[in-house]
Amino acid sequence: MNSAFTREINSILSDFSQERGNLIPILQHVQEKFGYLPEEAIQAIADFLHVSSSTVYSVSTFYTQFKLTPLGEEVVKICRGTACHVRGGPTLQRDIERRLSIKPGETTKDMKYSLETVACVGACALAPVMIVNNRVYGKMTPKKVAELFNGKN
Ligand code: FES
Structure with a gap:
């Protein structure tokens, strides 16, 4: 993970408390920032909320609003x-x-x-x-x- 990316993710996470209930709002913020949910972000969110990355992944795939691949220009x-x-x-x-x-x-x-x-x-x-x-x-x-x-x- 490059440091600029890490800084961006950490800056988003710093607006939230480490409660599981914040998972969806965090995903929304990350997607707003990057246009999709980068794999590294999924891991960082999982670490932050003390849940498994598969939990974050399954929530991301359940809601159609979330994208796991980057969009075109x-x-x-x-x-x-x-x-x-x-x-x-x-x-x-x-x-x-x-x-x-x-x-x-x-x-x-x-x-x-x-x-x-x-x-x-x-x-x-x-x-x-x-x-x-x-x-x-x-x-x-x-x-x-x-x-x-x-x-x-
Ligand atoms: S049906 Fe309303 S804008 Fe297309």
Whole structure:
């Protein structure tokens, strides 16, 4: 573990008492900081809370909010809510899967993109909606998708 990483983890842990009940809030903070839960962090959290690393690991895998692998530079989310579904969400998803050659939950080999699906993001009037690094893109069409990705490459 490099020292900058250790410092970051220790700084997060220092905000908490060593109670097991703090496991989820600690995991949330670590993920917020690193974008995922590095293996070394899992061990450090286990040591801090005096629990086994397999306990920390099983909690991390139980909740879908936690990621055990790093995400790509750009996180592309496709809304799977009803309004988006009826207005072309599945076609949008297939288009993006084909472009990136990955499925939801995966990251491209060059670590540039991760793909996820999400529940309604509250922008139904703009359906179908996709989100790239928290920026919402609405009324997506194959043409708009092409422009968006071509502009990024
Ligand atoms: S269903 Fe997609 S934003 Fe509401």
